[in-house]
Amino acid sequence: MSSIGISSKIEANVSRVGNPKHGKHKPKLSVREIEVLLAWLRSDSKSEVAETLDLRVCTVNTHITRIRTKYSDVGRPAPTKAALFARAVQDGYTTLDEW
Template identity: 60%
Template sequence: MITAVVVDDHPAVTAGVQAWCGLADPPIKVLATGRNVSVAWLEPGRSADVVVFDLQLDVSGPAYGDLKRLVDAGRQVVIYSMRADRETVLTCLDIGGFTYLTKAEGEDHLVAAIQAAAAHTPYTPPVLSGAFGTDNRPHRPQLSPRESEVLLEWFHSESKEMVARRLNLTVRRVNACLERVRIKYANVGRDAPTKAALVARAIQDGLVRADEL
């Protein structure tokens, strides 16, 4: 069973998320809820597969620091926020959040995002897709044709071994290409430590469209 912890300071929101998760197919078990991020660090929330995280926990501004600490610890974080501006959305993805939803996007998208995060498969809801489509920031790494080919093939494959077979490469060569891509993104301040993060970067940079995945 997929498990989640919900970090949100609005009781009605946490109650709604719990109800939606309980009705999911298969059900998602919410291990804990809380008004601040400590609930994700303490048991039972510490053991959850996915953190559903309200970015705006108080009036001081977006909780980017809390998000980064969760990401640095290897947590799969679904940001669930009232904020819908492009800069906030893209900043959360640059930090390493798994995906970003607004609270207006509702039950179907949130449940699907939690399921995707637990399975480490990409998920792009409408607001995130719109932010990607209008991202015109200049700091994009220059990938070689081979690096781009390997990266895009990996998005459509279940394993690196499958990529190697399809492109007539060794697995070692595939790993080397993907590592170079990660390094190039890190060098421009846009770390992509996971497959989902690389998908996000590729969509941002126009290498692939969300509807092609």
Template identity: 55%
Template sequence: MEKPLTVAIVDDHPAIRAGLRAWYAAADPPIQVVAAGPTPMVAWTPPGDGADVVIFDLYLVPERPAAYGELRRLVNAGRKVIVYTMREDEDIALNCLDLGAVTFLTKAEGERYLVEATVAAAGDRPCIPPALAGAIAASARSTQPRLSDRELEVLVEWFQSESKQLVAQRIGITVRTVNTYLDRVRLKYANVGRPASTKAALVARAIQDGLVAAEDL
């Protein structure tokens, strides 16, 4: 039997935690909530430390820099974090992606998008819910790096694949070559002042520049 997808929920509202448990239990297949609580400690201690995905309420921490610090700490530990918040600020959404969140989701977006985002995060696939798509579109910038046709091909294939191994198989190159192309793309974005250290941030940059459409991911 396949191991169930697991999540840890960091949110200080009991009603929200109860609602998310119900949504995840009703998913097909069900998603198991292994830990839930009002502080980030639930993601650092058993059994939450082993959860596949962390659902993180950004405004759990009163001071925004502290909240960003908690997010960065989770990401730096290799955790897949979905920021789940009442706020819809464009800058906050993009900052969260820059810090390494796999996606940004507002609490108004509901069950469908939360479940979709959780499954995508666990499978290392991009997910662009409506509020995040709006934030990305509103922040389009003119400093677009020039990508080669091959760099663009590898980039789009990676967005649509679960792993670099699959990209390599589809295109007929090695995983090392896939990494080389992606490193080049990241370097080009960094050189125009738009760093994209994570897959989610790179997806946002590509959507901003019209290289890929959110609905194609």
């Protein structure tokens, strides 16, 4: 899927998401951060994400670090890839059916 297709799907998901089901605060992630997060969750490596989204690996790392920081700042740390996947599902950025 092209990054344009991914972006439009993310924007559609973001627009339909209300408050997280768990009642805790949801961090404000940019559309690009969500795009990078979902691409990373679907891939085996950050270099694969960088190639898919036409980014540098250091840029992918920066996005992932910022996402982790934003989750920590609202009291919902996500130190692992699995934890970030759980947060993405909890916050409506993806569903289990999409995987």
